[in-house]
Amino acid sequence: MDHRGDIAALTVREGQVAERIAWGASQKEVADDLGISRYTVDNILRKIYEKLHIGKINELSAWWFCTTFGISFDLSPLKRTIGALGLVAVFVVGEVNQDWQFCRYRAERVRMERIIRIKE
Structure with a gap:
């Protein structure tokens, strides 16, 4: 069931779009x-989906990570789970490593509301 192509099947631009997505x-x-325009990105994604015989962004993400990091598509369920947990860990570390911006902005907004209410 190896209906997925390898990364060399994509053009350079398709590879750039696939990686970012x-x-x-x-x-x-x-x-x-x-x-480039958003419509060009949409057209490139359609071509990628056609070439790889996939239809969803999460399938593209799984294909890209498996192809890039040399993970076989024919893994046992245990190995797939371990691989998925590893990818989730990479994602979580990346999100947490962004200087906690999502928490800081929310706290600043609350403080501003309090200051405005006190002045009124």
Whole structure:
């Protein structure tokens, strides 16, 4: 059941789009990063899906990580679970490593509301 191609089957631009999408970027972020329109990104994604015989972004992410890191698609359930946990760990570390911005901004917004209420 090896219906998935390897990374060499994609053009350079398709590889760039696939990588950014796999790491969780939105189509708009990919377009801004590569200096192309969002519609071009959408067309490139359709071509990628066609070439790889997939239909969802999460399938593209799984394909990209497995292909890039040499993880076999024919793994036992235990090995797949361990691999998935490893990828989740990488994702969580990346999210936590962003200087806790998601917590800091929320706290600042609450403080601003309190200051405004006191002045009124």
